[in-house]
Amino acid sequence: MDDQDKNSQQGKRVGLHPALVLFGVIVGLWLFITLIIPKDKNTKQHQAGMPSQPVQPLPGNAFTNDVVPVFTTSATIPDLNVVNLVVPSATTDSQIGALLHHLKAARQNNTLIDLIPATTPGDDLGNFAIADIYVFSEEKHGIAQTTQVLSRGAHAPSTIYGESIPYEVAMEQVRGHYSINLHDRTNPDTGTLGFGEEETGVYSKRYQKIF
Template sequence: MSDEYEEGKRAGIHPLIVVFSVLIGLWLFVALIVPSSKNKQAAGTEGPTVPMIEDPEAAPVIFKVQATVPEMNAVSIVVPAQATDSQVIGLLKRLKKERLAGSLTDLVPATTPGHTLGDHSVADIYVVSDPKYAQTEVIKTLTRGAHAPGGLYPDAVPFEVAMEEIRGHYRIDMNNTGAPDAGSIGFADESGVHSKHYRKLF
């Protein structure tokens, strides 16, 4: 009888067919389900690439340090509501220039005092116009990022609200030797979530 099991004969499908079927199935899964970097960019996570028009004649903006969050290496500074984007850009460039000259502590408190890489070896400097959004708890929300579980911080200002209030952001990371300075109009967290008016400067 042909249906009976015979010693020495293979029962079922050839093993190579099974292996190739599994490989093709995995390839299809990765190709169709897992998002590629092209899809991420298409979703708009990189922010607009429209060039920012800067007014070189803009007067320097007056600012005040509002809050420091030492455990998160963060500082918030407040500028007048009337400050233009050009003035905020000028402020961010000035902060970078002072950092490069080693004199940023004259303007902003040290975030990593005494560190071998400098007093601002890691820093997040947030520029806002409304002092309400320059408070410690808001800065903690921004520093934690968009994907921090909201249930753990029920009284915190929502990330989406706080993010839109950021006029400018200057991130220093001396551990990133290739590009230690990052500045922007608006705000974007490390995952790519950004405010509506976000523009990368440097």
């Protein structure tokens, strides 16, 4: 073999075959996507309106100048101790806050029974030992089915219950929520704008703790 043939053979052996280079690039990209870029299932998704830090209650005097809106009882669910109220669509959040304080004061003065139906009639702790009072600003949303969806929780599979109202939709329709639990002596009353579940960390967009 002359010098020209030797140089030709050596030239052929310099570098990698193009197919091997292409294969290496593909493997490298696959590793980059798999290991470097986080997958959706591994990335924590924040729920709508989820506070980035604990929400402090608004001071009670923030609502002293607001008129308590008129309201009507649109639905009751005795098995769940639920009462749904509907206010005019033009009601502001400040007025919702004033309404929640009004209901709380009535509960403390034992006059809440004059405003809404009892949720625990005959109970040793009174007519409202346990209650969940939801405030809506549209009649079509203030129905029992809306709060039935909410009572099952954010992670209850809707396919089992055959719900026509998705949880996320029902949650966003709540203008205010007043929860009573007289078995909790340290904090029997909880009121919020919007709706939230502290257990699951799911909150509506307008969520704000009132008391």
